[in-house]
Amino acid sequence: MDAFGYAGRILLVDLSSRRIETLPTSDYADRFVGGRGMATRLYWDHVPPRAGALDPENALVLATGPLAGVPVIGGSRLFVCGKSPATSPEHFTYCNMGGDWAVRLKSAGFDVVLLQGRAERPSFLLIRDGGAQLADASDLWGQGAIQVREALAARLGIETSVVAIGPAGENRATQSCLIASSDAAGGAGMGAVLGSKNLKAVVVQGPRRRTRAARPEEMQELSGYFRRIITPSPMATAGGVDLRIAGPQSRKAPCFGCLGDCLRWDYQSKDGRRGKFMCQSATFYQPMAEMVYGRDYEVPFRANKLCDEYGLDTMAVTLVLVWMIRCLRDGILTDESTGIPISRVGSVEFIETLVRKIALREGFGDLLARGVEAAAGSVGPAAVQKLTPLLARAGLPTAIDARLYPMVWLLLAMEPKLPLGHTHEITRLVLRWIQWRRGDKDGYVSNDVIRRIARRCWGSEAAGDLSGTEGMALAARMVQDREYAEDCLVLCGFLWPVMDSQFTEDHLGDPSLESRLLSAVTGRHLDEAGLARAGERVFNLNRAVLLREGHRGAEDDRLPDHWHTAPLKFDLTNPDLLLPGKGDEAVSMKGKVVDRSEFEAMKREYYALRRWEPATGRPTASLLRDLGLADVAAGLRTLSSPGPS
Ligand code: SF4
Known part of the structure; x- marks a missing residue:
């Protein structure tokens, strides 16, 4: 494949046999774009469903996106996934990190690294000049993650980025995380996964390079517009x-x-x-x-x-x-x-x-x-x-309360972990709406602006009434597809998608910007709908991974009981518990619970929109085929319970 947007190779490391292989990124890039998409597909291809999180068969996948190395846009992040020891029961999950590790990996010649097996003794992996080697880390075992980061940087030189674990990862604590040179990836216990592989660190060495774009002027113009x-x-x-x-x-x-x-x-x-x-x-x-x-x-x-x-x-x-x-x-x-x-x-x-x-x-x-x-x-x-x-x-x-935001009901019920990027789409706007309501000089997100955003980004004006449930099933689907696509590009959830703007006349942002940037970088045309379709493909693949690992579909798509029974009293970021309603209304959500029948009705509507089996909540085989995932449909058919039709 051409070099635009991608380094061109995926690194596979079997720590047990010390075998190091590569795959062409082009085997994955067309359908899965990068980041979350490629990582999830590699996980599907390599990890047996019954592998325990701390078994050698589990994989830790570290994936960059095609926009890593593009200046200014916040797209040089790293997507990380594997089976998590922090969930109960253990299942596939993910996290991500910033810093510069991703861009250095890409500069060293790889888009993704997949680590499997267990090293015989404490080791670290060194990636440089288009190759990789395992090195002894016995002297580093037991040391703190910052200490290790500094020791390896001192040993190997300044052009080095390190992802390391501390004693918590070595001791397989479920709260352990990955500590990088200038960031960390938490929330999934992935430090324990690395520790279970006897791997103290993954080090990338070499200069950081900007991504080569197929149409550099256009890329620059779009970054400036952003x-x-x-x-x-x-x-x-x-x-x-x-x-x-x-x-x-x-x-x-x-x-x-x-x-x-x-x-x-x-x-x-x-x-x-x-x-x-x-x-x-x-x-x-x-x-x-x-x-x-x-x-x-x-x-x-x-x-x-x-x-x-x-x-x-x-x-x-x-x-x-x-x-x-x-x-x-x-x-x-x-x-x-x-x-x-x-x-x-x-x-x-x-x-x-x-x-x-x-x-x-x-x-x-x-x-x-x-x-x-x-x-x-x-x-x-x-x-x-x-x-x-x-x-x-x-x-x-709980970092976000479902009783306060009906739009997040399905977002929280469907994900293997807290989907903060997804919920930011709503909470970020509500915070700006609160600024507007209290008359802040920079406040611009009125009820009207929210309705315009709802039409553009959530599929209907009705979804702009954030206090209600109308239009929320479609909105949830659109948020998920968009956010999964953003994770394929590994864009920062703090900045993307650009749904609103203080600096445009109608205060709408531009959610087509990601696809235009991607097209300018790779030279292959993909519009907003095409990118959302890629997001839909990866979302359904994620669902298939979970089903294969024991998720019970409809039965497990639920919220905790206390949100259905205990009335909402308080929220740290929205203390008045107000949301934009119809017209210019501000609706108080105080005392609300998630109504079970409304939740189930929303779920039924959502399954129909997704083309999932209404009774089981499984993607239908015809949907998976249409998404280019016929082999995944075949994989799901082998599950013991009745499969999708
Ligand atoms: S906005 Fe996102 S990408 Fe930018 S510095 Fe903050 S965390 Fe990193």
């Missing part, structure tokens, strides 16, 4: 680091190929140590530490760096500590019973003890490392009761 219409995200200012407190040494720390309109900040602590706050980690341990030490970043920064060094996901640790606080209040857990000073939450002592015990699996930490649900189950029913309202689904925290 810069002109993109509006600073309200989420960037809704939390994170306040520079007035962080001090003059702190600064923005964007990923490669991005201007950094987000929560990523490089912070310098009082002892001169530097490090990044990244997305959710920008708020990690902040409210708790503030209660003890006042508004200051020293302790949250220290807590962040502890998690990074041990290789723990700050979001997963937050879930653990919130649950422990709730248990402490009712005497279910105590400092004595856990050996963790829960009563001193907010202190350095508490966070140091908690993360060390989880990462090293000491005492109560061993129970926590198996997953917060398993831990609660072992403690007893009262502990489970304290956990349930915190979960969106098994093992996954």
